[in-house]
Amino acid sequence: MIQPTFPVLAPQRRELIRSLVRDEGIVRVEDLRQNLKVSVATIRRDLEILEENGKLQRVHGGAVTMENRLEEAVFDDKTNQASKEKSRIAEEACKLISTGDSVYLDGGSTTLGLARLLKDRTDLTLVTNSLRAATELADSGPKILLIGGELRRISQTMVGPLTSGVLGQVHVDKAFMGTMGFCLKSGLTTTDPNEAFVKNLVAAQAGQVILLADSGKAEKVSFARVSDWDAIDVLVTDAKLPKPFTKSLRKRGLKVLLA
């Protein structure tokens, strides 16, 4: 965490909280209190204001990004477990990328974590609809092809009819996808149909589709259906995924990696 020089003005503090939520996906009131050296009451008030402005979503114990808002059991441990798992998943996924690959990355905090690992991979071609992934790699790293389209503010990704045109003109060897929920019965789901449409389009034409999702998303079902398990080749998740779940997926022919 960035340690600001104290004291900090209120707007500055809120901006700090906001960027922290954006980067980590989730923040805890107690952590913020320690790092910002103010009382929990102030933290709560800040979170309230930021929530009113649509910058984040408060949850019991802290706050999450708007796109992560349907996740529930987020504070599984005293530490920020979810984010640790996410970065381990990203590292595991990174190993799957070969030299010279063309890679697709979609939106979400886990895939953003993967993007951060690619800053030195000038050998790759990265196709993405994530504004944040592109910004993260704006100064160095793979050659970047950003899918055009309408910016969906809540997820900071490009969606809509204009995206399909570009997607039809490129080929990706490996597509790394995030999801809001995955479930044996319903397959992959996410909050927004437009988002789902783009994911589906990519999945349909990628050489290999790799799903990145921490175990907290298992058996969660969201609004918009993305695809069935048939479309997925590899799942990278963490060791907390229930054994039966893993078995069932492997029986279906998926490669399941536990980071």
Place this chain on the structure above:
Amino acid sequence: MIQPTFPVLAPQRRELIRSLVRDEGIVRVEDLRQNLKVSVATIRRDLEILEENGKLQRVHGGAVTMENRLEEAVFDDKTNQASKEKSRIAEEACKLISTGDSVYLDGGSTTLGLARLLKDRTDLTLVTNSLRAATELADSGPKILLIGGELRRISQTMVGPLTSGVLGQVHVDKAFMGTMGFCLKSGLTTTDPNEAFVKNLVAAQAGQVILLADSGKAEKVSFARVSDWDAIDVLVTDAKLPKPFTKSLRKRGLKVLLA
């Protein structure tokens, strides 16, 4: 902080505050009091005046920049160089935008300045190939259509063959273009042919093409030819542009605005 020699004249002190806000992004009343050796009352009066002139935004405890980017100082330096002229040009250009317009913005620091003025313009549709402009308006403002394509790192814009697909599917009322150089004989030129290609494509199909360029770019010729003056409807520049230049352009039917 720069320690000035005392006493300091009022306008000088205000200019100091202004540059401090620009550099730091945020200042505190108490810090200013200590460093400038004047009472808080004076500081407050200064801040009040600076706010009236639109130089900064007061907050409880101090003040912040108008373009409240608390992070990122790299690119800002570039914008601050000829910033007075550029921001005046941007303000002048902003007046040309009508309610509900669909607007194209291309890359460059002047057009980025214009982007910053659009944070509350939810009535607009903004089409752009500038990653920075999109990032600047990522959280609020116009509906954003980002042109897909390959990211050209040096300019942080999308270029290449993939751009044309998207551009063909949208119409913009007003296109605001930057340039590396403009010259009566050679017209508009820029450093990169790919960049030039996109600019040309946009200019060809926009309802009105508005060129934003400070006078320092006059009679400069760069490598890649963008277009002739025929393609341009309006030039927004500063008062330092030589009179003959202005006359000559007006004779050709261009509207020339001196900010």
Place this chain on the structure above:
DNA sequence: TCGTTTTTGATCGTTTTTGAGAGAAATGCA
């Protein structure tokens, strides 16, 4: 030099922000 205008600093009542505490609600665990 004197009178006028501008700038500055101090004071005071008001508003905003912050922190602490009590009771209510949510969570975890047996």
Place this chain on the structure above:
DNA sequence: TGCATTTCTCTCAAAAACGATCAAAAACGA
């Protein structure tokens, strides 16, 4: 389910910052 613990909301008071006002100081012009 019941109980312990954490977290939340609400209220209130202290602290910090604010605006307004007025008098002193400085700058200015005649």
